[in-house]
Amino acid sequence: MSDADDGFEPYDGDGRNDGNDGKDEKDGKDGAKETRDTRGDGTPPPRIPLPRASVEDTGLPLPALEGLLTAPEPLRLPHPVLKSLLGAWALAACSAEETAAVEEHLGACGSCADEARRLREAIGLLQRPESLDLDPGLRTRVLEACLERRPPRIPVPAWAASYDAETARLDALLQDFGDGEWHAPVRLRWFRGARETTRRTTVAGVIAHLLAVDGLIAVALGLDDPLLPGDQDQKPDARTPAERTEALWETSRFPPTRAVRGPWREQTHALVRTVSFTGGGPGTLPIPYGDFELPLRDAMVDRAFECWVHAEDIAEAVDYPYAPPAPRHLHGMIDLAARMLPEALAARRRAGLATPAPSRHLVSAGSPGRSLRLEIEGEGGGQWLIPLDSPGAVGSAEHEVAHVALDDVEFCRLAAGHVPPEEAAAGQLGDREAIRDVLFAAASLSRM
Template sequence: MKGPDEFDDRGRPGGPGERPRIPSPRAAAEDHGPLPNPPAPANSPEDRGPEPPAASATRPVPASPATPAPPHHVLKSLLGAWALAACSAEETAAVEAHLTDCASCADEALRLRDAVGLLHPADSLDLDPLLRSRVLEGCLGRRPARIPVPEWATPYDAEAAKLDALLRDMGEAEWRAPVRLRWFQGERPVERETTVAGVIGHLMTVDGLVATTLGLADPLGRTVPGALGPTTRTEKYWQAVGAEPSRLATHGPWRDQSHALIRTVSFAGDSAGELSVPYGAFRLPLCDSFLDRAFECWVHAGDIADAVDYPYQPPAAGHLHQLVDLAARLLPVALAERRRAGLAAPPRSLVEAGAPGRTLHLEVEGNGGGHWYIALDSPAALGSPDRTVAHIALDSAEFCQLAAGHVAPEEAVAGQHGERDAIRDVLSATASLSRL
């Protein structure tokens, strides 16, 4: 058995089978002076000692052979793709490294890069969806016609061109889309449903009244009496072509007829405006008839645009003023006809020849607006501002919708004051201007 001196300083026995003993306490470090600075952390890079090399590091690693650069002709063939930024990362690096050493390829790359800049402008190449409408509006509003068109025929010329542009954009299926036509008859609104092709046939048939006055062919043929009104002529046309006329039977003939009308009155001159056009129960001078046809062309084009969900713009301000002026000039006659039918109040006073009688001040605001003085007591008299007994203020679009029969007289948004009977009668007379 070993003695105490035969154990090492960790208390381990000196030989096998010996029991370890607990070593005696050691002296504290503070008993021998100040404490030394603490050692740096083991993971500190500056204080960590050199690590022994790994076993694998002791074996030499063979160097990987460098990838050879592609030959000159391959790199030159990639210049076009590099200029278009179509190369892979490896190809881009190889080409750019080659350009630093090859002057001829560097010059070629510079020329290709400049050419790519011309092929790719900064602005988007997508066309503005409103570009066609703006170009068409500019052409219709600014380009002078080759043949001088009379001023009273220019609204019809412009509206027919706009409607033709709408019809050209429509597909074959859209020509069968249902269209609801609305107007006022007496005191009640009337509706009639047809198709887009049926609307164009209606326009062509009523335009035939103007065509026969100018000596052109009637779309209904020679067997139809010329004294028939617009509604009767339209019904006969729809009966002749069936319930759903086709695009070929309406678009081309209507367009050719409108061109012929404009061409004929352009060569005839302003004197042709005095010709009388029969509308069945009434007649209009040719100049007013062209304005009437422009108004109906615009109104029914709006009906078609609503049916096929297509944006449609009102006439230009100057043309719209002519259309509003026609409606205002027709109001005294329309008011007198309603009195004869018992639908309007009788005149308040007898009007002598040339005397103005009572007057209503019609104020139309917005594009194409103006001021009109409507004679209330006689269709032959002229309205006078001094005899004004009532005043109506309407927006130009609202007034045209009322004259087209699309708005009821009692629903018209109007600033009004004065005699209530006169205001009601004039609004109802405006709605009575509408027809099929």
């Protein structure tokens, strides 16, 4: 069968069909006639066209490259326009032509070059990968470095250092708040009986709460009572922390405004200054909390703990990160809570909220009794033996009936009433009722 018969048409040498069924002729190099449907050796042409010849193989001169590799002529723009483009140029938002025009101009204009450099440096600050917020531990490191070089004439007592640090951290968080943040809603949480209790307020309301409760220490030290401003002839108010808070909320604008920061800040400074000037001493001055008392040294740690807890409440309300206290301060807070657990457990027993101690285990004050080993993990942790049968008993490893392990920050949040007791323990071993009673007693340490 011929090529015409099978439906295919022959191709010429450059891949084009001549439309004449291969009957045209062309001259060969030797002048002889050669049909288009055969090669020089009489074989038919290929169905697929051969590759085109390169211009480099023809011996002809190559095309001129002039104009192909030269950069386009930059735009000619007046100085005011070029100056207005510097911001976009610093952000890499100019077109290629505008970029070339600006960069050519910067080589000849010193003022624009200086402005461009400043803009580029500013853009670099805005695009830094790390956070622009100061390291929470920066203040502590700076103070330690300063005190190493020049110790203070009047040092802050060690038991007041955590209060000094936590109030300073909270004050640093508050300093840039606008009106919107000061009125952001905050839910105070604490544990009462067998369940969590809450109270809604604002950021300003939380600071007013801290002001009112810190006033218990201020009154004991002879400072002004924030509930009786300018009228110190009256008897100082010695109600419970919750009652003092409610009284301050009722007598001030409700909800309180950002103006509460000033009195709170001045009071914190006055407390630290007063305990420092009085020489610190053992810190045994009793501080009444209404239904119980704490010595001054423990009351300052207690106030540092509550300041941190409520600072986290505020940070959560404004969606801002907030780090835990320094490990040595965290350890002091945990130690105070561990020492308060036996009395809290006894109070729950008297209220019928904890398992009664077996009569055979009742011990006199100072005697060893059943104990629970409280293991707190983390940099601020340690181990404590908690007497289970009497607040005056002594913890004893020989009479250990249970062992419970918690993370340091998790334990503090349990003691603040922010973690359910059933979900707090990371590890438990031994008497389940004793473990449950101690965890619930830790949660009962919390208060408004």
